[in-house]
Amino acid sequence: MEVRVMENTFEISKAVSSIIIDEVKRNPKAVLGFATGASPIETYKRMIEAYENGEVSFKSITTFNLDEYCGLTRDDENSYFRFMKENLFGKTDIDFSRVNFLSGDETESEKSCREYSEKIAAAGGIDIQLLGIGTNGHIGFNEPSDSFSDGPFKVKLTQSTINSNSKYFKDKKMPGYALTMGIGDIMRAKKILLIATGESKANAVFKMIKGEVTPSCPASVLQNHSNAVIYLDRESAKLL
Numbered sequence: 001m002e003v004r005v006m007e008n009t010f011e012i013s014k015a016v017s018s019i020i021i022d023e024v025k026r027n028p029k030a031v032l033g034f035a036t037g038a039s040p041i042e043t044y045k046r047m048i049e050a051y052e053n054g055e056v057s058f059k060s061i062t063t064f065n066l067d068e069y070c071g072l073t074r075d076d077e078n079s080y081f082r083f084m085k086e087n088l089f090g091k092t093d094i095d096f097s098r099v100n101f102l103s104g105d106e107t108e109s110e111k112s113c114r115e116y117s118e119k120i121a122a123a124g125g126i127d128i129q130l131l132g133i134g135t136n137g138h139i140g141f142n143e144p145s146d147s148f149s150d151g152p153f154k155v156k157l158t159q160s161t162i163n164s165n166s167k168y169f170k171d172k173k174m175p176g177y178a179l180t181m182g183i184g185d186i187m188r189a190k191k192i193l194l195i196a197t198g199e200s201k202a203n204a205v206f207k208m209i210k211g212e213v214t215p216s217c218p219a220s221v222l223q224n225h226s227n228a229v230i231y232l233d234r235e236s237a238k239l240l
């Protein structure tokens with residue numbers, strides 16, 4: 001695990017987006033794992049700019065997103081599919097037929113979890129997985145628990161996650177469950193780039209990097225990945 005402390009979110013977004021863009025230039029059929037939340041938004045903006053400048057085309061990439069809320073349709077304003085459409089996919093030439101998502105629709109969710117790891121393998125594995133981190137150390141929606149998961153599963157969200165994410169659900173109640181890629185799926189990615197900014201992440205960042213590898217801080221498992229780079233700003237790095 002490599003740690004890079006940068007001046008601010010903009011510098012992080014330049015560094016992370018250029019790794020992704022270089023990968024896509026080198027391999028137009030790259031398989032990319034994407035994350036939602038506030039952390040990757042600036043990186044997605046730099047990717048959109050590079051597309052608009054004609055520097056890169058995303059039309060042949062395949063994508064897998066980390067997680068999705070249970071009970072929300074794709075078009076729901078709070079779904080992660082909608083987030084990706086608005087913050088990246090819809091603003092580039094990404095081909096939606098190669099966009100993969102766990103399905104929040106109750107009738108499909110079990111099947112989509114069962115098939116997701118196989119789909120990732122069939123695509124050749126994830127070349128670069130982008131991650132954020134929850135204030136409780138979660139990655140994707142892998143909440144603190146007694147063991148590391150392998151493949152995708154349905155998870156009951158913790159109160160800490162509900163407290164952090166409820167602000168996005170204006171007058172609606174936030175779903176209490178979500179689907180997430182497992183820790184195994186994340187760890188099988190060839191390269192992992194994690195972004196954490198702001199003081200609210202400092203404690204989780206400290207445990208991820210300096211703590212023991214334990215499922216009670218899921219992100220700590222990244223210490224065991226041979227090609228994981230953690231991008232921090234000064235605030236999130238302040239306890240290191």
Ligand code: GLP
Nearest residue numbers: 036037038039132133134140141
């Ligand atoms: C959310 C998502 C994660 C995300 C994390 C941090 O709940 N499930 O994929 O990385 O929590 O979110 P943010 O970047 O908004 O702080």
